Amino acid sequence: MTALLAPGLASAFSFDDVAKLAAESSKKKYEAPQSNLPDELKALKYAGYQEVRYRDDRLHWNEANTRYKLSFYHQGMHFDVPVKINEVDAKGVHEIPFNPDDFTYGSLKLDQAALKNLGFAGFKVLYPVNSEKKPNDELTTFLGASYFRVIGKNHIYGLSARGLAIDTALPSGEEFPRFTQFWIEKPGAEDRNLVIYALLDSRRATGAYRFTIKPEDDTVVDVKSQIYLREKVDRLGVAPLTSMYLYGSNQPWPTPNYRPELHDSDGLAMHTGNDEWIWRPLNNPKKLAVSAFGAENPKGFGLLQRARSFSRYEDLDDRYEKRPSLWIEPQGDWGKGSVQLVEIPTGDETNDNIVAFWVPDQQPNPGEPLNVDYRMTWTIKEANTHKTPLAWVQQTRRSREEVKGPDLIRRWDGSIAYIIDFVGPSLKDLPADKQVQAQFWADANAEVMEVNVRPNEVTQGRRLTVRVKVKDPAKPVEMRASLTDGQTPLTETWTYRIPVNETQPK
Template sequence: MKVRILLILALLLTGIGIDPVAGFSAPNVPEATPATTPPPKRFNFADVRRRAEVLASQPFQASSHTLPDFLKGLDYDQYRDIRFRAEKGLWRAEGLPFEIQFAPLGFLFAQPVLINVVGEGESKPVEYANDLFDYGKNKVPDNLPKDLGFAGFKVLYPLHTDSHYDEVAVFLGASYFRAVGQKQNYGLSTRGLAIDTGLPKPEEFPWFREFWLEKPSKDATELTVYALLDSQSLTGAYRFAIKPGVATQIEVKASLFVRDKVQKLGVAPLTSMFLHGALNERFFDDFRPQVHDSDGLLMATGNGEWIWRPLNNPQRLRISAYQDNNPRGFGLLQRDRSFDNYQDLEAHYHRRPSIWVEPQGDWGKGSVQLIEIPSAAERYDNIAAFWTPEKPVEAGQQLEYSYRLFFFLELPNLSPGGRALASRIGAGGTGELQSERRRFVIDFGGEALAKLADDAPVTAMVSASTGQIQNVVIHKNSYTNGWRLSFELLPQSDNPSELRCFLKLGNDVLTETWSYQWTVAK
């Protein structure tokens, strides 16, 4: 139920005048002031923030909504066959630069959300109707409720040409949302918040229970969306400024109000898929060389270090935490853009966007956490990355976070030094030693590396938390116009080992730091 409190204050000013009398001079009296009324209150982020604060003071109430059996029983393909009628899109008839299409309930999307439009400062709900959707080949029952509601919405914008509106963002399911820039296919997702992800207990999934879409002007290049988040542990007010482009940007502002203590808070969470790639030690019976939405985690630390962590599909749950203070950024990237390395004409993994999170302001001490979950199929998102504050999150706290999200194929300003282009692993040593040693091969590339002479005295800094590093070799790779580093790890029993390496020339660091957690395959 929506609760809206309108406070209106009227101030009436009355002017007093005195009529002149014959033979007397009129006194100097100011002109009468006409009655005035303050301008009407305009809906904005402060309204959503107040709602979140009030909601947090009340016990959490789970939704009691139940989907009709017809919608509850839909499978993935049946749900996809339900399509919004494009001609009924919000703002389409007005020729505005943005259009909105609404998403139906069904399949995994069982929770209806309230959607409002803010025009001229006033908020009005969007009315639901069954005829907004074409149900395709699905057999629709005659008694389908007329007040089902929406599961979410899609944002359309003329991304490539002025004559065609492309889907650039979608908000659908819990607090999930995705976006794309030019020449990109949907891939990894972002979330409003992650709670207790990767702990030995069920994860808590906050959900956006209500949205407000700010009506754009005729020359607008960005769309503002407000959202009210709710969960057992906290509530939140969100503002999203969506700016489509070659690299679509979303500016996020979040105000959080904590109901109960949160064991692990995940800020700016990213969710992706990694089935197999060049670094695998597991066999996958697949004609495609690689299958993943992202191939690595990139971090820019508060002290200026750039760290690249290749992703993997491990045998066991793997959690890595990178301690930092006031991070400059982090993201899940798809660096390998060669179709030859995927060979997928349907999924187009080489066009999946990378996402970079750029914090605004100081986030303090905490860690970028990476969670890798064993997976046997590409339909499962098994990778998560987010920022976790060091200080415990207690009931009654108010937290503020602002950050920018970039959805891109290439972002030239990222990792200004040499980048890790490819990472490979295989047997090391010879003969009987091959069963013990592991060889790691990392190719670094970049403009500065390409300019170095073949005989430049490049050195490598390689370390391991356990085990011994041996046989370090560095040489120019003429095929990539970069430099290749290889080394062998002699493991210490079955203990995991945190590996780090980078290239130097004298005292100058040439590359980002390559980081990887090696574990014994079982």
Template sequence: MSHPKRYLVSLTLLINILTVPIPLFCAVQEEVGLAFVNHKAEGLALRPFEDPRGSVPKLLMELSYDQWRDIRFRPEKALWKEEKLPFSLQFFHLGMFYDRAVQINIVDKGKAVQFPFSTDLFDYGQNQIDLKKLPPNLGFAGFRIHFPINRPGYDDEVAVFLGASYFRAVAKNQQYGLSARGMAIDTASPTGEEFPWFKEFWLVKPTSRSSSLIVYALLDSPSCTGAYKFTITPGEETQMDVTCNIFKRKDMNKIGIAPSTSMFFYGETENGRPGDFRPEVHDSDGLLMETNGGKWIWRPLANPSRLLISRYKDVDVKGFGLMQRDLNFDHYLDLEARYEKRPSLWITPQNDWGEGHVELVEIPSDSEINDNIVAYWVPEPNGKLSFAYSMKWLTPHMDKDKPARAAHTRLVTEKEEGVYRFIIDFEGKELNAIPAETGLASDITVEGDAFLIERQLLKNPATTGWRLSFKIAVPVEKLKSIVPDRKPIVKLTAFLKKGENIPEPLTEIWTYDFRP
């Protein structure tokens, strides 16, 4: 029989063992990956949205744009710089209109550690900021990624994640232009647009041989949450492979997948602008789309007199994007902006997207500082909420496997009231090789309060391409009866084909929404 004291001691030891946390189990952390972020997003969607705005100190929010820009990250403190890894990262300070702190986590061998904010990371320039008044856990506004794409040994800035769910990137020999977003909600809707934001990031530490950087992101919004994985590969074309899973908090009227945001002030269609020496001013000049049926649609951009929304329906669209196809410096003449160096962005679905439409939103703008162009995919209501796609930031060159381009679009208002002439130059290697005596034909469609009155198709000896010129007429009584700024839209399409009885396009399908 055991001694009573020994029994009490054993019982006490057993109780202590059962009540003290065992480090082996408590230290276990779920490996960070898309499943991990999915779990966080799904759990977050079950809770009410908490708006973090107002948590950034007032002294930072009162900074002007120039003052905020004067706060610079110290390059020598860039993440992974001392380890001489292929990628290095720098971070943005909160302030001005960056009013929501972003949590940054570094993932190494599957485990995440939060990257702490410190005022020692920044040079505050000429700003007279009492750094003691900044909370030690302030957080960051965003980050930028550096990688040598233009010359060995120099870390170029290749991508930025900053503000709401915005991010942008460049390829080799490019300058920043259009931006992308994680998601768009109710863009150009009467109820007003909702702007989701990336509240937390996980940056996966690369190896010494890595050519890609993996970034996970947690999206939050009053209507939904989202889990994102970005695999970013900079180079001649900078590619981002994206997987996103959306979790609803409530029903949404319209969501935009893979949204791009750009600027179009004026272009060749307007034939310049009085008072400006530059022939064109834009970050993108058109929307390009490849349908599931293999047809290519080109829509030149416009700066409309009032909001204009264009929709292009499809099932499992093959690709779309806002493009900057005019790469001629003489067409811009801007030594500072260098618009000919702005990237195009091409979206290619990597899974079935189902029914929906590509939506183009054009917003009136009186300045080149405004991003007034948005394009995205709108899935059918109650459709899928998981998407995979690639994003290529690139310089668009004419490819052999694509049809001839609608390279230039110009509009002329004729002296006769209500008559307008469109001139479209089609160019492509195979099309240019077709001699003038070949019987090419054109297909032109006019929808709305207008009708076709004249057309002409000619070989262009200067470019060796083909020029299509046509006139439309809007009945004068229609023009006079229209309320100012409420003019109806005339929808135009045009393409070239090998003969009158051949329906298949030989070129891109040029389309334009025209308000007389």
């Protein structure tokens, strides 16, 4: 799409150079990328695409004095448009050439002549994440549209991040911006951080991005971005996160499965500008659901995996307890807007059906920059996403409540109970006989049957039980709850939506 920067500019290569390209591109008519992929590669299924692998003996920087190496993805399946990938070093800016000899093709029978003029679909960064004895662990991968994933020590790939989301879950259909070009700074022998620049393009938006990746036990990524609109959009999603939630303790699966829960993330966490901490357990709804949480200058939000015990999943292959949480920490003032959560029905764990992002109230005018900087923390430690002494929600469990009738036969009265376990510093040292108040609210579509809180001697926290009847199953129910000591908050705010038609039949 855009010519490479002249080698003479390499010594001064910076984010500003990419931002200039994005600004110039936003003033031009959008040109949709053209696929150059042969039909035999387009027709590949997932198993076939997995046979195409970059050779370990051809890893980029294999012979360089650096802890990092690069591997590349071949075009195939729906990855049918090439991405230009450049290296920035002391000598200048150089495009990393595509060479089919760098790949193995397994049992696939392909026309070698048709492969010569292809390009890369994306790339992955290798680094000794878990041990110096394993120098080629995957640290991050950029593949497809503007999607990327990152892990830290003892993590397994789970949720994804994106550069930008446009019109997600709107009837008009979603627009998927894509990274069209990357520049990767070659790190030195002592460099622990890696810097990647990216140029984003779509029909209605362009953008410049800088990712500074800092791998430790958990991995921190500092993101600097400058976004331009060619025209206004209906829903501009900044710092978007994408995950999977099939079922969990708050929404059991209707058919027997040996895995008690199955999800990459189990909730949306938020730290608002007025210092409220909010937790919203995820759902797999029967109908598309969009929730918006208004805020001004949010301090953080993210999709988290709080269930960290193997027994919550019992899956020896996919190890969902090792999937990272992703916390977004805005840098600077983001102004007024909302954190929005999109929940999409799915019956399959291979579908990402959860999306969360920030939507600013004010979009930039076409041609004007929107500067959005933030820090991403990919972690499996609750303390890295919940930086407050307030207790947090350890789990939310759902039950169909039964009551005893006059004849002592247990009957279902149509109510649903939610059991919320709060744990954390503010509750741990409270005496068991200390009275704690439950603050609970439900909208007009719920009849509140029960609210009680009791000590949980197992977790050294408190267990809140709420029981409600849904008046109209065709409408959702919104609820909020927290625990206090008089006027003093003890916990984050649990907020939950009972999805449409979730009431169990009699």
